[in-house]
Amino acid sequence: MKKVSVKTSSPYEVLIERGSIKKCGELIAGITKSRKVAVITDNIVNEIYSKTVINSLEENGFECALFCFENGEQSKNLSVLGEIFDFLCDFGITRSDVLVALGGGVVGDITGLASATYLRGVDFVQIPTTLLAQVDSSVGGKTAIDIAGGKNLVGAFKQPALVICDSDTLKTLTPENLSCGMAEVIKYGMIRDSELFEKLENHTLENIDEIMDEIVYTCIDIKRDVVENDEFDRGERMILNFGHTLGHAIEGWHNYTGYTHGMGVSAGMCLITDKFAPELSERLKKCVTAYNLPTGTEASMSELLPYCSKDKKREYGSINYIVCQTVGKAEIRKSAVSEFERIMGE
DSSP states (O other): OEEEEEOSSSOEEEEEOTTGGGGHHHHHHTTOSOOEEEEEEEHHHIIIIIHHHHHHHHHTTOEEEEEEEOSSGGGOSHHHHHHHHHHHHHHTOOTTSEEEEEESHHHHHHHHHHHHHGGGOOEEEEEEOSHHIIIIITSSOEEEEEETTEEEEEEEEOOOSEEEEOGGGGGGSOHHHHHHHHHHHHHHHHHHOHHHHHHHHTOOTTTGGGGHHHHHHHHHHHHHHHHHHOTTSSSGGGGGGTTHHHHHHHHHHTTTSSSOHHHHHHHHHHHHHHHHOHHHHHHHHHHHHHTTOOSSOSSOHHHHHHHHTTOTTEETTEEEEEEEEETTEEEEEEEEHHHHHHHHHO
8 A cells, every 4th residue: 555645734644555445444444533424426436336335334333324416517516515415414414523525526526615614624535436536636625616607616625534546446437537537647747747747658548557556646646745835726736727727618618518627628738838838739739649638629719718717716817827838847827817818819
């Protein structure tokens, strides 16, 4: 088992081990005195892993209840969040109990927000079952839901009490879902680790499992370092948003259906690199293409820019965006929203 210790305001460990989902009850028992757990998941993950997780929890003395919602970004909303609150109340969850987020980024985001706000704070554990969630969204404490105005506009910082990453769960992903996670992996190579990027260039979606454990550990370690330096996203942590300003806009243009977050990030990275680092653009496009990810979008820039003006990374009439002019190094840039729109619209 590999461990990454995250030393934030509420320290915790990320445990990386194949097969660890089968002993999650033992691992969770080690970080709480409570023996009452509310497991939150979606309908796809429920069919594959809920029984395994609940059996492990019950074998370790936990009383469990399960809440399941429909898979997809469209469920990350106020209505489902309200249903989760009612479920927690009906089950009798107290401040000393634990929530478990079993699934991908959507499950982790909405469960994390519920844990941050229900009773003004309840511990939660992340058991991420997608690559995107393992390497990115399960670590760092960002939780959120979407509203009509945009993606992730309502949220809170809430660090998990524990993260359990089992790379074997990635074997049950569809090729599209695995590609989605690879977009975030490529992002980590672009912003911080040229050696990781080169390894990705020498693999494809078909053989990436050969280095998957190394990928998961490396990406989590990069994120740990960034988050420890800037837990609340006011400085260096912004580099983790490479590709996301335009990526979220593309997702919004697609109404968050039929177009994954990873596809948006991939297209967003390529579009911003086309504009600000054209000498690197073809290399990046070749890499994302190897993982069946898009290099652009059918939406026009004039259609995307209104979404960017609502992005949560804007402040005082300005917007922060990330540029990589060399592989392994990211730069935070700040422009007036109007100037960003002018540059991107050229």
